[in-house]
Amino acid sequence: MLLGCIADDFTGASDLANTLARQGMSTVQFVGVPDKPALECEAGVVALKTRSIAPEEAVAQSLVALDWLLEQGCQQIFFKYCSTFDSTPQGNIGPVAEALLDALGAHSAVVCPVFPAAGRRLFMGHLFVNDRLLSESGMEKHPLNPMIDPDVRRWLRLQTKGEVGFVGYKQVRMGPEEIAAALEAEAGAGRRLIVIDAVEDDDLFAIAAALVGQKLVTGGSGLALGLPENFRRAGLLGKQSAPYTRLSGPGVALSGSCSTASQAQLAHYLKSHPGLALDPAELMAGRQTPDMAVAWIREHLDSQPMVYSTADPKQVAADQIRFGRQELAERIEGFFRMLATKLVEAGVVRIAVGGGETSGSVVAGLDAHSLLIGPEIDPGVPALAAIGTRPVRLALKSGNFGAPDFYEKALNALGDG
Ligand SMILES: Nc1ncnc2c1ncn2[C@@H]1O[C@H](COP(=O)(O)OP(=O)(O)OP(=O)(O)O)[C@@H](O)[C@H]1O
Numbered sequence: 186m187l188l189g190c191i192a193d194d195f196t197g198a199s200d201l202a203n204t205l206a207r208q209g210m211s212t213v214q215f216v217g218v219p220d221k222p223a224l225e226c227e228a229g230v231v232a233l234k235t236r237s238i239a240p241e242e243a244v245a246q247s248l249v250a251l252d253w254l255l256e257q258g259c260q261q262i263f264f265k266y267c268s269t270f271d272s273t274p275q276g277n278i279g280p281v282a283e284a285l286l287d288a289l290g291a292h293s294a295v296v297c298p299v300f301p302a303a304g305r306r307l308f309m310g311h312l313f314v315n316d317r318l319l320s321e322s323g324m325e326k327h328p329l330n331p332m333i334d335p336d337v338r339r340w341l342r343l344q345t346k347g348e349v350g351f352v353g354y355k356q357v358r359m360g361p362e363e364i365a366a367a368l369e370a371e372a373g374a375g376r377r378l379i380v381i382d383a384v385e386d387d388d389l390f391a392i393a394a395a396l397v398g399q400k401l402v403t404g405g406s407g408l409a410l411g412l413p414e415n416f417r418r419a420g421l422l423g424k425q426s427a428p429y430t431r432l433s434g435p436g437v438a439l440s441g442s443c444s445t446a447s448q449a450q451l452a453h454y455l456k457s458h459p460g461l462a463l464d465p466a467e468l469m470a471g472r473q474t475p476d477m478a479v480a481w482i483r484e485h486l487d488s489q490p491m492v493y494s495t496a497d498p499k500q501v502a503a504d505q506i507r508f509g510r511q512e513l514a515e516r517i518e519g520f521f522r523m524l525a526t527k528l529v530e531a532g533v534v535r536i537a538v539g540g541g542e543t544s545g546s547v548v549a550g551l552d553a554h555s556l557l558i559g560p561e562i563d564p565g566v567p568a569l570a571a572i573g574t575r576p577v578r579l580a581l582k583s584g585n586f587g588a589p590d591f592y593e594k595a596l597n598a599l600g601d602g
């Protein structure tokens with residue numbers, strides 16, 4: 186394994202794995218830190234669920250992942266977080282990145298959440314989602330990590346021990362040599378985490394070309410566009426990826442994301458498919474159970490039904506006040522985990538999931554140890570084949586990714602009904 190990646194959630198991991206695979210690296214996504222040597226691959230992406238847990242715990246899990254990746258012979262480590270920089274003033278991006286720098290004995294690392302294909306661009310240190318600042322994009326209402334400051338430098342500095350560096354767009358446009366020199370200057374001044382502007386894929390390729398030999402790279406999946414080329418130029422690539430195949434059989438959609446895109450996708454899907462809404466009050470009282478959902482799904486199995494907790498921000502905020510943000514999130518995630526286990530027992534073989542935390546819960550319920558990367562469904566969302574469990578094909582969609590008809594397209598891409 187040449188490139189070892191640590192992703193702070195499951196959809197982020199498959200987004201990154203998708204980019205690396207498309208750019209010609211044989212890539213496998215691992216479900217947590219494996220307890221044995223890796224399946225053969227050039228890039229390994231360890232999917233953790235560390236985005237929304239306590240910073241110390243996120244650091245500890247990331248360091249275990251790092252140790253395992255180094256044991257597999259990785260030459261470079263990629264810490265993948267969300268292209269909307271999902272985090273709180275406490276972490277977890279800053280604490281994990283600093284801990285990885287220390288553990289690797291690295292002097293510095295770039296911080297670049299940019300993903301132009303999904304409209305995430307960084308200019309003058311400010312993160313945009315399409316033509317809106319991050320803090321006006323809907324992300325300011327995120328149920329777990331409201332993003333209320335678009336200045337990535339300022340937000341990251343709340344989370345770090347050290348000062349945060351910056352390389353602006355003017356220098357990025359000058360190309361890899363200038364970028365490398367600007368990064369060196371920031372690192373020389375003791376700023377170890379260096380936010381770097383990027384607007385289009387060309388910028389990301391130029392930045393990646395400047396990162397040859399860096400022990401640690403941090404960012405969104407966009408930054409991974411140019412990394413395979415560094416290994417290719419060094420004559421290190423050539424392994425074939427394990428083949429992905431579609432799988433036909435019953436399909437189900439599960440949506441736990443409350444993002445703006447997820448709400449539109451849900452509305453679109455429910456026009457032509459049956460849907461079962463989770464009711465927070467019933468869930469918290471234990472009156473709505475995974476067994477009840479499975480019984481309902483069995484009745485609608487021919488129509489690719491959807492189970493969803495997706496709700497609008499006002500409803501989410503009211504329920505969080507009533508039941509507690511964390512308690513409610515855990516209950517909903519626990520529900521999806523148990524549901525996933527029961528779905529495969531009921532013969533479901535295609536599952537399309539919306540939301541990173543939700544996807545982490547669903548995959549935990551499946552008991553898979555690795556995921557093979559198939560064709561891209563929408564930008565950042567590949568079809569996946571689960572290994573180590575009953576045969577299942579998956580699509581794990583980040584909250585804000587995907588076209589309005591994503592779920593239909595995803596289930597069709599995974600196989601036939
Ligand atoms: N109706 C609801 N009320 C309160 N919390 C909810 C509700 N539905 C889902 N949640 C919780 O909100 C969180 C949504 O996070 P998730 O990562 O799944 O989606 P997302 O943040 O939109 O996606 P991504 O992280 O990929 O951008 C989960 O913890 C989920 O359990």
Ligand SMILES: O=C(O)[C@@H](O)C(=O)CO
Pocket residue numbers: 194196197198200201266267268269300405406540541565583584
């Ligand atoms: O970078 C992104 O936006 C996604 O891969 C993700 O991490 C959302 O959970």
